[in-house]
Structure formats: structure tokens, C-alpha cells
Amino acid sequence: MILHQFIDYETLRIIWWLLLGVLLIGFAVTDGFDLGAATLLPFVAKTDLERRVVINSIGPTWEGNQVWLILGGGAIFAAWPPLYAVSFSGFYLAMFAILFALILRPVGFKYRSKREDSTWRNAWDWALFVGGAVPALIFGVAVGNVLLGVPFHFNSDLRIFYDGTTLFELLNPFALLCGLVSVAMLVMHGAAWIVLKTEGPVADRARAYGSLAALATIALFIIGGIALWIGVDGYHITSTVNPAGPSNPLSKTVVRASGAWFDNYGSYPLTILAPLLGLTGAGLAYVFMVARREIATLLATSLSIAGIIVTVGFAIFPFILPSSIDPNSSLTVWDSSSSHLTLFIMLVVTVIFIPLIVAYTTWVYHVMWGKVDEKAIRDDTGHAY
Amino acid sequence: MELDIVALSRLQFAVTALYHFLFVPLTLGLSIIVAIMETVYVMTGRHIWRQMTKFWGTLFGINFVLGVATGLVMEFQFGMNWSYYSHYVGDIFGAPLAIEGLMAFFLEATFVGLFFFGWDRMSRVGHLIATWCVAAGSNLSALWILIANGWMQNPVGSAFNPQTMRMEVTDFFEVLFNPVAQAKFVHTVSAGYVTASVFVLGVSAWYLYNHRNVALAKRSMTVAASFGLASALSVVVLGDESGYLSTEHQKMKLAAIEAMWKTEPAPAAFTLFGFPDQKTRETHFAVKVPWVMGLIGTRSLTTEIPGIEDLVNRAKDRIRQGISAYDAVQQIRAASDAAAVPQAARDALEKNGNDLGYALLLKRYVDDPRKATDAQIEQAAWDTVPGVLPLFWSFRIMVGLGFFFIALMATFFYLSARRKLDHYPWLLRLAVFAIPLPWIAAEFGWVVAEFGRQPWIIEGILPTAAAVSSLGATTVLLTLLGFIALYTVLFIIEMGLMIRSVRAGPQPDDEPEAILVPPSLAPAE
Numbered sequence: 076m077i078l079h080q081f082i083d084y085e086t087l088r089i090i091w092w093l094l095l096g097v098l099l100i101g102f103a104v105t106d107g108f109d110l111g112a113a114t115l116l117p118f119v120a121k122t123d124l125e126r127r128v129v130i131n132s133i134g135p136t137w138e139g140n141q142v143w144l145i146l147g148g149g150a151i152f153a154a155w156p157p158l159y160a161v162s163f164s165g166f167y168l169a170m171f172a173i174l175f176a177l178i179l180r181p182v183g184f185k186y187r188s189k190r191e192d193s194t195w196r197n198a199w200d201w202a203l204f205v206g207g208a209v210p211a212l213i214f215g216v217a218v219g220n221v222l223l224g225v226p227f228h229f230n231s232d233l234r235i236f237y238d239g240t241t242l243f244e245l246l247n248p249f250a251l252l253c254g255l256v257s258v259a260m261l262v263m264h265g266a267a268w269i270v271l272k273t274e275g276p277v278a279d280r281a282r283a284y285g286s287l288a289a290l291a292t293i294a295l296f297i298i299g300g301i302a303l304w305i306g307v308d309g310y311h312i313t314s315t316v317n318p319a320g321p322s323n324p325l326s327k328t329v330v331r332a333s334g335a336w337f338d339n340y341g342s343y344p345l346t347i348l349a350p351l352l353g354l355t356g357a358g359l360a361y362v363f364m365v366a367r368r369e370i371a372t373l374l375a376t377s378l379s380i381a382g383i384i385v386t387v388g389f390a391i392f393p394f395i396l397p398s399s400i401d402p403n404s405s406l407t408v409w410d411s412s413s414s415h416l417t418l419f420i421m422l423v424v425t426v427i428f429i430p431l432i433v434a435y436t437t438w439v440y441h442v443m444w445g446k447v448d449e450k451a452i453r454d455d456t457g458h459a460y
Numbered sequence: 461m462e463l464d465i466v467a468l469s470r471l472q473f474a475v476t477a478l479y480h481f482l483f484v485p486l487t488l489g490l491s492i493i494v495a496i497m498e499t500v501y502v503m504t505g506r507h508i509w510r511q512m513t514k515f516w517g518t519l520f521g522i523n524f525v526l527g528v529a530t531g532l533v534m535e536f537q538f539g540m541n542w543s544y545y546s547h548y549v550g551d552i553f554g555a556p557l558a559i560e561g562l563m564a565f566f567l568e569a570t571f572v573g574l575f576f577f578g579w580d581r582m583s584r585v586g587h588l589i590a591t592w593c594v595a596a597g598s599n600l601s602a603l604w605i606l607i608a609n610g611w612m613q614n615p616v617g618s619a620f621n622p623q624t625m626r627m628e629v630t631d632f633f634e635v636l637f638n639p640v641a642q643a644k645f646v647h648t649v650s651a652g653y654v655t656a657s658v659f660v661l662g663v664s665a666w667y668l669y670n671h672r673n674v675a676l677a678k679r680s681m682t683v684a685a686s687f688g689l690a691s692a693l694s695v696v697v698l699g700d701e702s703g704y705l706s707t708e709h710q711k712m713k714l715a716a717i718e719a720m721w722k723t724e725p726a727p728a729a730f731t732l733f734g735f736p737d738q739k740t741r742e743t744h745f746a747v748k749v750p751w752v753m754g755l756i757g758t759r760s761l762t763t764e765i766p767g768i769e770d771l772v773n774r775a776k777d778r779i780r781q782g783i784s785a786y787d788a789v790q791q792i793r794a795a796s797d798a799a800a801v802p803q804a805a806r807d808a809l810e811k812n813g814n815d816l817g818y819a820l821l822l823k824r825y826v827d828d829p830r831k832a833t834d835a836q837i838e839q840a841a842w843d844t845v846p847g848v849l850p851l852f853w854s855f856r857i858m859v860g861l862g863f864f865f866i867a868l869m870a871t872f873f874y875l876s877a878r879r880k881l882d883h884y885p886w887l888l889r890l891a892v893f894a895i896p897l898p899w900i901a902a903e904f905g906w907v908v909a910e911f912g913r914q915p916w917i918i919e920g921i922l923p924t925a926a927a928v929s930s931l932g933a934t935t936v937l938l939t940l941l942g943f944i945a946l947y948t949v950l951f952i953i954e955m956g957l958m959i960r961s962v963r964a965g966p967q968p969d970d971e972p973e974a975i976l977v978p979p980s981l982a983p984a985e
Contacts, residue, residue, distance in 0.1 A: 134577060149561040152546065156550025159539045160544070
């Protein structure tokens with residue numbers, strides 16, 4: 076096979092770095108409103124019927140949305156194997172907590188309404204809350220720890236070792252702040268979805284929580300930025316790197332440097348658009364929510380999420396996962412990808428399938444468009460959850 | 461087995477994979493059976509078939525969510541517990557996993573929502589297409605995960621790169637069209653179809669035995685028996701295909717399954733029964749059938765099948781060649797740049813690179829394989845023998861059940877064709893009691909395939925013991941217990957809901973039916 080030589084290794088790495096962003100945004104925008112809605116479930120919906128309305132608002136589509144997460148896992152494995160290896164084993168207990176919470180979610184959706192018993196249903200409602208809130212928090216905490224650097228290093232066989240990454244060390248103040256940004260942004264997004272799909276008191280409560288969450292997103296994101304500027308050292312590559320070199324994270328030298336996470340914003344001023352998008356998106360979401368512009372609200376929350384995720388990506392580029400105890404072991408775009416051939420093959424497959432997926436997903440949303448019908452749930456028709 | 465990190469990680473993987481595989485086979489088969497039923501509904505317009513589609517669809521849904529929920533764990537567990545594995549082979553192994561997400565999971569998960577929620581929002585044909593997309597998605601996911609697994613059994617199309625210290629893909633089409641993967645795919649999906657057929661047959665038999673939902677039960681049994689008979693034949697025939705392939709690629713697995721301690725003159729005998737003893741290297745109370753093993757394994761009367769002792773001797777040679785490859789890799793990595801690499805090292809890696817993994821077997825005993833003693837090499841060579849007794853019996857139980865399913869399906873196929881499904885109550889009872897059996901066969905099948913590959917995680921490339929994450933044993937013990945607790949609770953809930961739904965039976969279908977088929981041509985009730 077020689078076809079892959081048409082796109083050089085460096086370009087492929089950049090493309091896959093962008094695709095990593097697309098996947099994260101795809102997950103946060105689609106499954107994000109499921110997580111947010113599940114987090115809001117006990118608060119916006121009081122009666123059993125109201126809760127079923129909220130659950131059914133995400134019922135037909137959450138399963139497809141969740142595949143963004145699974146695909147994220149698979150694509151990171153395929154395109155960035157060292158990232159897959161280091162991050163999921165380094166965040167072992169955090170990952171376990173996420174998986175534990177996420178397992179509750181499908182089961183909760185499907186099994187909750189299979190029995191009339193109110194204790195049964197209440198228990199599943201709280202399981203769904205955990206299934207939404209815990210992953211939302213931990214994903215943010217993980218991003219916070221990426222910004223701080225993760226305590227891992229490689230030996231010469233590229234075996235990975237960790238020093239004291241207990242779950243509690245991951246829950247440090249800065250990471251928790253990032254976790255709160257994530258919760259606020261996904262709750263804002265989930266609220267926008269509930270408002271779009273429901274009517275009456277549920278929609279009103281969602282609007283109230285959603286506008287609060289939009290303001291909280293703005294405030295926490297700004298505080299996070301300041302904390303990053305004042306309290307968190309960035310990382311900086313000090314040796315020359317060959318962007319088309321073999322993927323060996325040990326072939327460079329790296330130092331910690333105060334303010335290094337803001338270097339890219341200084342060198343490429345246009346990148347400042349990302350944090351601005353995060354902020355204006357959330358601001359517009361507040362305005363639209365108050366003005367009852369439902370579709371516009373959902374667009375605004377989606378843009379805000381995209382802006383916030385891209386902000387982190389721009390800040391740490393070319394790093395993907397810095398190491399706090401041995402900065403030279405840090406993973407960067409230039410030394411932790413798959414081989415040239417694998418990146419090329421995966422790009423071809425992705426270019427074929429992502430448009431198809433977007434097309435049929437759009438069709439399914441189109442078929443399921445409209446407010447959730449309370450009457451249908453009461454009459455138990457249409458296989459409602 | 462002492463509780464070290466390797467044993468715990470293996471145990472956790474086995475628990476989560478075997479548990480996940482309780483739901484997958486039923487999803488694979490039931491999605492197709494439901495799609496067949498809905499196709500009949502769309503073609504004939506008869507409401508009974510819609511009722512069947514919805515009823516079996518409800519059971520499908522209860523099963524499906526747990527497959528999805530437990531599948532999440534599988535997607536991330538390689539990175540969590542097997543980080544050196546993920547680094548070492550991610551360049552090859554990750555691709556089919558990602559393609560599985562792109563091609564299969566999205567399809568199945570996106571359309572499953574329409575299957576349950578879309579009945580009143582779409583045309584009949586539109587809904588039917590959604591149902592078939594779910595079935596296609598499930599089955600495609602099996603294809604990709606077995607391409608990944610097939611590569612673990614028979615690692616083709618790849619080479620070791622000393623600069624990145626990992627395996628990298630050299631020919632993706634070889635990975636795709638890996639014969640082991642193809643045989644495994646057909647074998648596994650057929651097993652799924654058998655599982656679903658036995659399930660549908662058993663539940664329907666219970667209705668028929670109790671004179672409930674007779675029309676639905678008889679039609680369901682006809683679908684299950686026809687689909688099940690074809691699948692049961694396919695499982696055994698293509699199971700044989702993978703046995704044949706393992707003589708090419710996994711001779712040790714075959715020798716262990718058959719407890720063939722020594723090479724026998726061709727054609728070898730098949731041991732029907734016995735108690736293999738790993739310490740004394742002999743099989744007690746062996747009952748042998750002459751010639752059969754040679755015929756199954758090689759499809760000839762003259763080709764020898766190597767026994768365990770001969771294979772261990774071959775492993776010893778490969779370990780020695782592996783040490784030379786390991787030495788070459790160290791020299792290449794020590795060189796300041798490509799030009800400084802001694803030509804001898806390049807040649808040695810070229811010549812013995814395929815045996816590099818055998819040197820890694822020594823890592824259990826000595827840090828630097830080059831310093832291994834003869835005794836350690838001997839020990840490592842004997843490590844290549846998997847546990848013979850569990851393999852021997854897992855395989856025999858699986859195959860025995862496989863033949864039973866053929867007989868069961870053939871019987872009911874005959875009864876269905878002769879319109880005698882309700883004539884023999886004892887056969888209906890048998891069908892009910894057969895419900896758990898396909899799961900037992902499937903779980904033992906997993907044991908044969910995966911336990912039989914030990915001590916390798918990638919056959920001949922990377923030992924399982926070298927592949928784990930450097931986590932604390934207590935950490936893994938904690939998550940293992942967490943998974944067991946959660947999975948046990950979910951299993952009890954799932955079984956409870958399944959039994960409730962079966963007892964409740966199908967939803968009544970009250971809509972007046974358009975008569976499309978004249979009563980004289982309609983099938984008898």
C-alpha cells in the first residue's frame with residue numbers, strides 16, 4: 076500500500092488532532108444533553124408523569140448519542156494508542172466511576188417504567204441522576220487534570236508507570252473547578268433540550284435551571300481561565316521535534332513553564348475566538364432561553380460547548396497529555412499517534428462513515444421531532460419508557 | 461492462582477467479557493428473528509406478525525440495554541487494565557474497534573430508538589428498514605470485534621517497529637481478510653442465531669404447553685426452528701473450520717484441547733472422554749476413537765498433528781531465536797541514529813523478529829531475557845501450554861451441546877412442517893429446559909478461544925503477563941468486586957423483568973385487520 080504517502084504524516088497527525096476535537100464535541104453536544112437532562116430529572120420533573128416526559132424526551136435518541144463516547148474510545152485507541160493506554164489506566168478509578176454511572180443509565184431508561192411500584196421508579200430516577208451528573212463532573216475533572224499534568228512516566232520499553240494517581244488526588248481544587256464548568260455547561264445544554272421537547276411546568280422549571288446554568292457556565296469558565304493563568308503551570312517543548320518522526324514520546328525534552336498554556340493565544344491571536352465563542356454561546360443561550368426561542372437556545376448551548384472544548388485544545392497544543400512528574404514523557408501530537416498507514420486508513424473510513432452517520436442521525440431526529448406527547452405516555456402507546 | 465495484578469486483571473476481563481457475552485448472542489439472533497417476523501408482517505399485512513414483532517421486540521429490548529451497558533466497559537477496559545497491550549498493538553487492534561463504532565454501533569443504536577418509538581411515526585416499510593438496520597448493525601459489530609480478536613489469535617499483516625517499541629500495521633487487508641477472523645465471525649454469529657432460536661422456541665413451547673397465545677407460539681416456533689436448524693448446522697460446520705485453522709496457527713491450542721501430550725502417528729485418534737493431568741502429562745481413563753482427530757484436524761490421513769511435548773521443544777527453539785531478536789532490538793535502540801545501527805543487528809531482527817514475543821515469556825523469570833539460564837528457558841517453554849483439563853472439557857461440552865441443538869431444531873422443524881407442534885408435550889418441556897443451554901455453550905466457547913490462547917494475549921507476539929497496566933492489586937480487586945456487585949444486581953433485575961414480560965405475554969392487538977390473504981390460503985391456527 077502506497078496510497079497513504081499522498082498525505083504526509085505531519086498533516087495526518089494534525090487532521091487526527093482535529094478529529095479528536097470533533098469526536099469530543101460530537102459527544103458533548105449529543106450525549107451532553109442526555110447527561111444534562113438526566114442530571115436535571117429529579118429537579119425539573121416532580122410527578123411520575125413529568126419524569127416520564129423528561130425520560131421520553133431523550134428516550135429515542137440517547138442510545139445513538141452514547142455511541143459518540145464509545146467511538147471516542149475506539150478512535151483514540153486507533154489513532155492515539157499511547158493516549159488511550161495512559162489516560163484510561165492513569166485515571167483508572169475515575170474511569171471506573173464513570174463506567175459504573177453510565178451502566179446505570181441505559182438500564183434506568185429501559186427498566187424504570189416497566190413496573191408501577193413508586194419505590195422502584197424513584198430508585199431508578201436517582202440512578203439516572205447519578206448516571207448523568209457523575210460522568211458530567213468527572214469528564215471535567217479529567218480535563219482539569221490534563222491541564223495540570225498527570226503523574227505518569229515511561230520506562231525505556233515504553234511501559235507506563237503512575238505515581239499516586241488515587242481518585243482523591245484527581246479531585247484537587249482546580250480540577251473540581253473544571254468539573255463544575257463541565258456540569259454547568261451540560262446542565263445548560265440539557266435544559267435547552269428539555270425546553271425544546273416539553274411543555275408546561277417541566278419546561279418552565281427547565282428554563283429557570285437552564286438560564287441559571289448559562290450564567291454559571293460564564294462565571295465558572297472565566298474563573299477557570301483566571302485560575303489557569305495564576306495557579307497552573309503549562310508545559311513547553313524545549314528540544315527540536317520532527318513532526319513526522321516515529322511515535323516515541325521519549326525523544327523530546329519538555330519543561331514546565333508558568334503561563335505556557337497561554338502561549339498559543341499570544342502567537343496566534345485568532346485562537347481567542349474559541350473562548351469568546353464559549354462565552355457568547357452561553358450568553359446567547361441565556362438571552363434566548365428568557366426570550367423563549369427554543370431552537371436558537373439549543374444552537375447557542377451547542378456552540379458554547381464547542382467553544383469551551385476547543386479552548387482547552389488550543390491551550391495545550393501540541394500537547395495532548397502532559398506528564399507532571401516526568402515532563403519528557405508527555406504525550407504530544409507529534410509523538411503519540413498511530414503509524415502513518417493506520418492514520419491514513421482510519422481517515423478514509425472516517426470520511427466515508429461520518430457523513431452517513433450524520434445523515435441518518437438527522438433523519439431519526441426528524442422522525443422523532445416535536446414535543447413529547449403526555450397523552451401517549453398516559454395511554455401507554457408508542458412504546459414509551 | 462495467587463492474587464497478583466495479572467491474575468486479577470485477567471479475572472476482571474473474564475468476568476466482564478463473559479457477562480457481556482450473556483447478552484450479545486441473543487441480540488445477534490433475536491434482532492434478525494424480529495426483523496424476519498416484521499418482514500412477514502409487512503408482506504402479508506397480518507396483525508399477528510406485528511404482534512409477534514412487538515412481543516419479541518420487547519424481550520429484545522430488555523436484553524439489548526444490558527448488552528449496550530456492559531459493552532461500554534469492554535471498549536475502555538483495554539486501556540484501563542491492559543495499557544501495555546494498548547500501547548503495543550493499538551496501531552492494529554484499535555482500527556477494527558473504531559470501525560466497529562463507525563459502521564456498526566451507530567447504525568444499531570440510532571435505529572433501535574426508531575424501532576421502539578417509531579411505530580406510529582413512520583410507514584410500515586420505513587419501520588421495517590429501521591428494524592433491519594438494527595439487525596445489520598448488531599451483526600456488523602460482531603464482524604469487527606472478531607476481526608480484532610482474530611488478529612489476537614493469528615497476528616497477520618503487521619511487524620515490530622523498534623523505534624516505537626510496538627507492533628505496526630504493514631498490510632491492512634491481511635488483517636481484514638484474516639481467515640481466522642472470517643471463520644470466527646461466522647461461527648460466533650451462527651452461535652448467536654442458535655441462542656435466539658432456542659430462546660424463542662423455548663418460550664413459545666412454554667406458551668403452547670400451557671395453551672396460551674397458541675397462534676403466536678406456533679408461528680414463532682416455525683420461524684425459530686427453521687432459522688435455528690440452519691444456524692445450528694452452520695455453527696458445527698464452521699466450528700470445524702476454525703478447528704482446522706487452528707492446526708495452522710494455534711497448534712498448541714489444538715493439542716491442549718485434545719490433550720495430545722505426544723505426537724501420534726497420522727491419523728491421530730480423538731479422545732472422547734478422559735481426565736488430562738498436566739503434571740504427569742497423561743490422560744487418565746481415556747476413551748479414544750481412532751482416526752477421527754487426524755481427519756478433523758488436517759483433513760488427511762497422512763498429516764501428523766504435533767503433540768504438546770513436541771510443541772514445547774519448538775517453543776524452546778523459538779525462545780532462543782527470540783533472545784537474539786531481543787538483543788538486536790536493544791542494539792538498534794541504543795544506536796544514536798539509524799546509520800549507527802550494526803548491520804548484524806538488522807539482520808538478526810529481520811531473521812528472528814517473529815520470535816521476539818517468545819523472549820518476552822522470560823520476563824516473568826528474569827529482567828533481561830538475554831541473561832536467562834537454560835532452566836528458565838525450559839520453564840518458559842512449558843509456560844506455552846495452556847490449562848489442558850479445562851480446555852479439554854470446555855470444548856467437549858460445547859461440541860456436545862452443538863450436536864444437541866441440531867437434533868432439537870431438526871425435531872421441531874419436522875413437527876412444524878407436519879403441523880404437529882403441540883402433539884408431544886414432553887418435547888415442549890424439553891424445549892423449555894433447553895433455554896439456558898446455548899448460553900452455556902457460548903461461554904465455554906469463549907473459554908476455548910481465549911483461555912486456550914494463554915499464555916499469550918497476542919499469539920506468539922505478547923505474553924498476557926507483560927500486557928497489564930502497572931496498577932495496584934487492591935485497586936483492581938476493588939473494581940472487580942464493584943463490577944461483580946453491580947452485574948449481579950443487574951442480572952437479577954434483568955431476569956425478573958424478562959420472566960415478567962414472558963408471563964404477561966404479548967399486548968393484545970385490537971385493530972381490525974384487512975384481509976389480504978383469502979381464508980382458504982391462510983395458514984392453519
